[in-house]
Amino acid sequence: MISDTAFVGLRPTEDPAVWTLPVTPDLAGGRGQLFGGCGFGAAVEVLEHLVGRPAAWATAQFVSAARPPEVVRIEAASVATGRSFTQARVTGTVDDRPFLSVLAALGERPSDVEVRSLSMPEVGGPDDSEAHGFDPGESNLITRLDCRMARPGGADILADGTSCYWVRPDGMAAGSTIALTIVADLVPLALSDTIGRPMFGSSLDNTMRFTSRSTDEWVLAEMQVETIVDGVGHVGTRLWSPDGTLLATGAQTCAVSPR
Numbered sequence: 001m002i003s004d005t006a007f008v009g010l011r012p013t014e015d016p017a018v019w020t021l022p023v024t025p026d027l028a029g030g031r032g033q034l035f036g037g038c039g040f041g042a043a044v045e046v047l048e049h050l051v052g053r054p055a056a057w058a059t060a061q062f063v064s065a066a067r068p069p070e071v072v073r074i075e076a077a078s079v080a081t082g083r084s085f086t087q088a089r090v091t092g093t094v095d096d097r098p099f100l101s102v103l104a105a106l107g108e109r110p111s112d113v114e115v116r117s118l119s120m121p122e123v124g125g126p127d128d129s130e131a132h133g134f135d136p137g138e139s140n141l142i143t144r145l146d147c148r149m150a151r152p153g154g155a156d157i158l159a160d161g162t163s164c165y166w167v168r169p170d171g172m173a174a175g176s177t178i179a180l181t182i183v184a185d186l187v188p189l190a191l192s193d194t195i196g197r198p199m200f201g202s203s204l205d206n207t208m209r210f211t212s213r214s215t216d217e218w219v220l221a222e223m224q225v226e227t228i229v230d231g232v233g234h235v236g237t238r239l240w241s242p243d244g245t246l247l248a249t250g251a252q253t254c255a256v257s258p259r
Contacts, residue, residue, distance in 0.1 A: 021072040059104075
């Protein structure tokens, strides 16, 4: 498998706190601009490299778009470091134009207490699921993801607006930091399937809470469209490994519009 940094083309500089992310067509979403999960995932990956601790929580605010052939400059900084956790931030810019801001907490604390109150939905495995029928159009990030519609109880979408997708990135572990962040950003799929026609979802904010990592090639994305009101959608996501381990949860607010 290729490394996470290679999948998105993340490049270090002489300064360990500064990396660059060239925006290429295969990192773009349906609008031809950098897929938000790629930028967000790259920022968290830079923080993990800089701090040397796994991310527990991260939230991103997107303030502009980045398009090929622009280059995103990712600058990370530790704000406060304790015995177990580090509070940190990232600023992403394009030609000195603000692109995204990320806040994060990284670390872990050994404990004999463990609570796992959520359960993976009962769906067929990837081999029992059909490829999602979306048409990505030109070559972009979606063409690098094997995405299959999982069918809970024989239905595409549950009564509460939840839809499930098995996702396999091309050559990268699906349970890695960057992959989980990318998969959690597949919100337009859930919006389109819930509404019944192709939709865009432009991220206003995106929050990830990481609980585990895995080296599996597949991850199950359980997405619930909670509300769409006045053109603003709120979507919650749970990401599962094939053995039923919760890897991460996500929450996103996005501007919703027809594709």
